[in-house]
Amino acid sequence: xxxxxxxxxxxxxxxxxxxxxxxxxxxxxxxxxxxxxxxxxxxxxxxxxxxxxxxxxxxxxxxxxxxxxxxxxxxxxxxxxxxxxxxxxxxxxxxxxxxxxxxxxxxxxxxxxxxxxxxxxxxxxxxxxxxxxxxxxxxxxxxxxxxxxxxxxxxxxxxxxxxxxxxxxxxxxxxxxxxxxxxxxxxxxxxxxxxxxxxxxxxxxxxxxxxxxxxxxxxxxxxxxxxxxxxxx
DNA sequence: TTCCTGCGTT
DNA sequence: AACGCCGGAA
Numbered sequence: 001x002x003x004x005x006x007x008x009x010x011x012x013x014x015x016x017x018x019x020x021x022x023x024x025x026x027x028x029x030x031x032x033x034x035x036x037x038x039x040x041x042x043x044x045x046x047x048x049x050x051x052x053x054x055x056x057x058x059x060x061x062x063x064x065x066x067x068x069x070x071x072x073x074x075x076x077x078x079x080x081x082x083x084x085x086x087x088x089x090x091x092x093x094x095x096x097x098x099x100x101x102x103x104x105x106x107x108x109x110x111x112x113x114x115x116x117x118x119x120x121x122x123x124x125x126x127x128x129x130x131x132x133x134x135x136x137x138x139x140x141x142x143x144x145x146x147x148x149x150x151x152x153x154x155x156x157x158x159x160x161x162x163x164x165x166x167x168x169x170x171x172x173x174x175x176x177x178x179x180x181x182x183x184x185x186x187x188x189x190x191x192x193x194x195x196x197x198x199x200x201x202x203x204x205x206x207x208x209x210x211x212x213x214x215x216x217x218x219x220x221x222x223x224x225x226x227x228x229x230x231x232x233x
Numbered sequence: 234t235t236c237c238t239g240c241g242t243t
Numbered sequence: 244a245a246c247g248c249c250g251g252a253a
Binding site: 135 | 246247248249250251
Binding site: 043044045047048051080081082083084085086087088202204205 | 236237238239240241242243
């Protein structure tokens with residue numbers, strides 16, 4: 001734990017928290033819905049996922065066994081707004097099958113495993129990459145792990161707080177080695193970075209005037225008219 | 234790298 | 244019409 005790096009990261013966290021307030025993630029009624037949402041949201045706007053989840057609820061399919069036994073056409077019909085529906089159908093069914101075969105359909109038994117084992121097991125499943133695995137560990141199993149997404153890479157790149165290349169494990173290691181291992185902190189930090197990337201720092205339409213980190217940003221100087229350059233990731 | 238491939242925003 | 248989205252696989 002480097003004191004200076006910790007101060008930098010906590011300063012960023014506090015600015016985001018003061019600006020956006022607590023985000024109360026993950027937005028789901030239960031753990032199963034949380035996991036389905038995590039798969040459906042891959043490279044898709046969350047608004048589309050909300051529709052897909054609602055479609056599943058209206059078909060009474062937010063349930064491990066009912067979803068696993070449902071017809072492919074019915075699931076595709078429901079999740080179509082979340083894009084890549086053929087792949088995501090396979091991913092969802094594979095996850096359900098795994099929990100049914102290995103844990104008798106009980107998610108809690110799956111979550112009981114230690115973080116490292118849980119992560120390995122999640123990564124072995126189709127459609128579960130590093131980000132989705134960590135999201136499920138943090139917001140589903142409620143174990144402290146730092147989630148890295150495209151916004152996180154954009155943030156460290158723009159603020160110049162760490163050296164590249166900004167690969168998933170390197171960025172994750174940077175945050176986890178310089179922050180207290182705290183479930184609430186990791187929960188809010190990722191959710192706040194998402195709010196920042198989603199609401200403020202969205203590519204061409206970036207609202208630098210409203211950004212609580214503008215004075216730390218290497219390319220977003222407000223005192224001169226300057227075209228934004230895409231961050232190198 | 235490319236494919237997957239819906240929808241609100243600009 | 245083009246962009247970009249709470250990515251992952253091959």
